[in-house]
Amino acid sequence: MSLDQNLFTLNFVNADPNDSMSLDLVDTSDTCHYKKRRNLSSGNSVYSWYLLEPPGDAVLATVTAPNATAKTKTIQLYNPSVTLEIKYAGTLSFRWVFSWEDHEFEWRREQCFLIRKPDPPVLVAVTKEPPGKIKTSTLQILDYNLHRFDINDRKGLEVVLLAALLSFQDQSDDRSGSSSKPAESPTTVSPGPAVPAPKYETIPEQVATLQKKEAIVRNEVVVGEVGEVSDYVPFCTKLLMDREIVFIVLRSTTPSTVPKVVSVAEQTKLEMHRGEMLSEDLHQYVSYDDVPTPQVGGKGKKIIKLDDDGKEKDKSSTYKPPTRLLLRLSKVVIPELEPRNPPSRVSSHGSHRPPQGPPPAPSSRPIPRPSPAPAPNSTGRLRKDPPAPALNSKPPSLAPPPLPDRRTRPHSFHGAPAFPNAVPSGNAYFMPPPGAPPPPGAPPPFGAPPPGGPPPQFYGSPPPMHPAWQPPPPPMMSPPPGNYPPMGPPQPHNHSLQDHLKESAMNLLGGLGQFIKR
Template sequence: MSLDRNLFTLLLTPNAAASRVDQGVSVVDLTDPSGTVYYRKRRIGGGVYKAELCEPISNTLLATVTAPSATSKHKTMELYNPTKVVELKFTGTLSFKWSFKWEDHEFEWRREECFIVRKPDPPVLVALTKEPPGRIKTSSVQILDYNLHRFDIEDRKGLEIVILFALLTFQDSSDTYHEPDTAASTSPTPANSSSTKVIPTATAPPPLPPKPAPKTGVERIAELQRGRGLVNEVSVMEEGDVKDYAKYCLQLLSDDAMLFISVCSTEAAQVPKVLQVVEETKRKRYKAGDPELHQYVLYDTQRETPQKGPRIIKLDDEPSKSKAKDYTPPSSLIVHLSKIDMPELRPRSQG
């Protein structure tokens, strides 16, 4: 059994915890519909809690779990070939919650669901069970590979073992709590052998957890800026309100290490919006009582080499008609808002 399937369902018989007792060892087999055993879980009787998970054909030991008792809130799982230790810790207060770490990811079993924890992002569901009220008596569990494949996990086989083995130890703990005399008994008692079945299913996967609500306002502006340029550059796009862009600019300027920011247009249509953002930023800063900002403007027509020689003003020009006809709005605009004077950005005199 591997994690290459998109989804598989693990079915347990109602008496799985007492399926077979042989010389003080209770055994649970995990099989497919044809009867092929994939895993064999053995609970060793004695004063401390110990369980083993084996490969049934070669009887190779895959993992062990040990704890002072089955109901302990800290259990140590050790995997072999290669050797790796996983700590299972009860981290709930009023609710059922067990945590463990695999590679660089944090996982949590929460009663009927296992998640990859991605703080501050929402957790991602990776396994799902259905439990009766009051105790852990698993009837089925689904491992959601289509969610696991979204993350960089090198040892998927090991993770499969941890998820399944952890769930079986939770059931041992519940059985011990609800039936202490039966679970603690180590004397051999004949019983009919039953097995746990791992059955591939073609049913539709359970619905994914709801996506987080899309960000709005200044949070959306910050999201749009990620990866677009330097941290002090604000690219003004069609999406987003002028006031939200201004709030984002003020957040950047509130950092003492940020001496200036550059407000840029992403296309010609956004040039007027850049000017609106700049004016709104200055207005809000003035209203808050902060020092006035230095402003330096660069646009495409200013980057041309200026003509040398004296400037000639024609007094007999037609009133503003020729000027309006010759004027072309800039196709790009950059406005530097600085806390300090930056002489290198001042316009050069043409004379």
């Protein structure tokens, strides 16, 4: 691959012709920046060498492995001390992977990439090698791509890239058989510190390793059997303090860690409340992630048991604790995880409320409004408002008022004649005088006792009747036109209800006829 002449370039120069593991890394001005020397104290049975920094030859890193062709190699950095492994991950292609500060790197032949899944990888280093053999002669580190990521120790990353690349060259030389034993030389190399023995991880380190292996997403905390409750709380509080994370998920690994998940959640909420890290309380949502057990032998027939043994089943004996638990601690309310049916409240007497039915339909009748208080008038007294109309009262008539120049037609029930030549009856048109006997068939006067009842009660004596009073003579009407025999005075006769209805109907029809003729 072509290199950029404007970038910082390191050339690999052999320092000792008799030892292929002695190399100097110089720039274009022949200034030495790094040295590679064999670790003579380890012997020839173990693959080990140093990476030194001139001019004081300070040991920057040590690379060790069982042999040069091993698929896993250990790189130990000093000041500060960091241990990491580089592993062979390819099957048919050349791929070596390692991690540095939560970033994944991968060497592919002549290029090194920073892996960003699902985004495409970013190129961070380029080498120039002859075809068919890994024999690096030039290296360029692309600093402008490294500045795009949060990497605190860039010097340490550069040392790891060089150490991994130099180990690949030794592996190629060992397979081709070109590597030779170092010749005895009078030059003495200052031995570096001995390779430290592998140390056991502490409990917080084991918890951190568990999170890297088991956690699927960034906001997930896996609670395992390793460590105590207090060892998982720092991971939870660190994630909750991140502004980009809205909620975290606590997941159990085994049925025995289900109570531990609940304890971690309670301790995390208490720690956040003590430190006043959040302005609002955390919302907790619990869900069971139980895996159904498969039935052996296929699905059988459903059996309905009809005969009851009469013994009450104990519900506590049939309860089974959850095998897996997912507990979410959220900074905001998640409507999808809220309970759909809230638990019913119990009254003070211990009985449940009866279910409330739907609200009644609104009535079509108007609701009477309370009348406002009467306002005082100018004299200081309360002014009485007119009474409000009743609810069942009839609306006022919409008929036009009577005209003054038109004569109104009286109703036929009062005895007024509907026709000009009609003769009114005497007992229906005239009122009998006081003290005169009522005509036959007339209703009893007001205050008269009912038939067979007690005598009426009067307040005082009735007024006396004038002795010279006589009933007026009946009016004489002109005879109707035509050859009709003359009619004498009207004779009183009894009118029944049927006669009144008949006479009213005739008068109504006659009035309609006259109205139509007009």
